[in-house]
Amino acid sequence: MTSTYRYVFKGLLALMLFGIVVSCSKDDEIVDPTSKPDPEIAQLTKKIHADSIAATIGMLQGMGTRFALAENRRDVAVAIMNKFKSYGYATARLDSFQLNVYFRNQYYETWQYNVVCTLPGVEFPDSLTIIGGHHDCILRSTEPESPLDVAPGADDNASGVAVTLEIARVLKQSGFAPRTTIVFATFAAEELGLYGSQHMTNRLSDTLAKVKFMLNNDMVSFCPVADSTGWYLNVIDYPNSVDFRKHAQKICSTYTLLKTVNDNTYRNYSDSYNFYLRSYKSLFFISQHDDPNYHKLTDLLSNQNPRFAREVAKLNCALIVEANK
Ligand SMILES: [Zn+2]
Numbered sequence: 628m629t630s631t632y633r634y635v636f637k638g639l640l641a642l643m644l645f646g647i648v649v650s651c652s653k654d655d656e657i658v659d660p661t662s663k664p665d666p667e668i669a670q671l672t673k674k675i676h677a678d679s680i681a682a683t684i685g686m687l688q689g690m691g692t693r694f695a696l697a698e699n700r701r702d703v704a705v706a707i708m709n710k711f712k713s714y715g716y717a718t719a720r721l722d723s724f725q726l727n728v729y730f731r732n733q734y735y736e737t738w739q740y741n742v743v744c745t746l747p748g749v750e751f752p753d754s755l756t757i758i759g760g761h762h763d764c765i766l767r768s769t770e771p772e773s774p775l776d777v778a779p780g781a782d783d784n785a786s787g788v789a790v791t792l793e794i795a796r797v798l799k800q801s802g803f804a805p806r807t808t809i810v811f812a813t814f815a816a817e818e819l820g821l822y823g824s825q826h827m828t829n830r831l832s833d834t835l836a837k838v839k840f841m842l843n844n845d846m847v848s849f850c851p852v853a854d855s856t857g858w859y860l861n862v863i864d865y866p867n868s869v870d871f872r873k874h875a876q877k878i879c880s881t882y883t884l885l886k887t888v889n890d891n892t893y894r895n896y897s898d899s900y901n902f903y904l905r906s907y908k909s910l911f912f913i914s915q916h917d918d919p920n921y922h923k924l925t926d927l928l929s930n931q932n933p934r935f936a937r938e939v940a941k942l943n944c945a946l947i948v949e950a951n952k
Pocket of ligand 1: 761784817
């Protein structure tokens with residue numbers, strides 16, 4: 628098939644999709660994209676800044692450790708909550724839960740703290756669009772320092788928190804009024820067994836919440852390639868979100884500089900997995916560039932690529948705005 632035929636085919640496909648969208652547009656519909664950017668989405672994604680993402684990663688790294696069993700775990704959650712508040716979200720809050728675990732032969736009884744912040748929906752306030760990532764981090768046991776005292780976790784996962792915060796900032800400061808309620812969430816104790824997202828999904832399920840979709844960002848700032856033509860993002864799906872993943876890949880090529888792949892090897896190893904287990908549609912974004920600093924003392928801001936993370940944030944933002952404008 629030559630490129631000319633491809634354009635004709637694309638045109639027919641767009642007409643067919645337009646027909647489908649017009650005939651059955653409702654709240655749970657994902658509108659299919661054309662390759663032409665929507666001006667409102669493009670305008671909003673332009674407001675996402677790499678500097679702002681880098682500053683948040685630096686702030687979180689500067690807390691010394693974000694290990695889930697360290698004494699400062701509540702301070703970490705409060706710092707993130709205050710960042711949401713500084714953007715104008717008066718109702719940003721902590722959502723606590725009890726966690727008792729054995730870790731490296733020691734028993735810990737702890738309270739853990741997710742951070743939850745909402746932008747209320749104007750048309751379907753009971754329907755939720757969720758974006759987030761875990762805020763705790765960990766060092767592998769072979770690292771020389773105690774994992775209780777120090778774990779910078781810039782890529783894993785200050786980056787996912789920073790992307791979540793940046794979208795919250797842009798949407799609030801732009802006065803965006805979403806159709807559904809947008810929930811910005813950062814999760815505690817992911818590294819010990821996905822506990823923060825388990826707590827949230829248990830609550831959602833108990834209250835029969837309607838979740839439009841969930842976007843999980845975990846390790847989204849490592850990319851050693853300077854030239855953006857070589858930037859790759861892995862878009863991970865679940866059996867109930869395959870079509871949505873394909874849609875996200877199209878959206879990615881429309882609004883960002885990133886190229887995408889789909890490799891589901893690690894899909895059970897981050898917070899989106901709990902959403903899938905509760906039958907919610909979720910995607911998991913992770914840099915396709917293997918991070919040599921994974922769970923090491925060298926997982927520092929100086930080894931990150933905030934311009935890459937900005938593109939990931941643009942993808943998240945485009946998906947959220949498209950579904951809510
Ligand atoms: Zn992680």
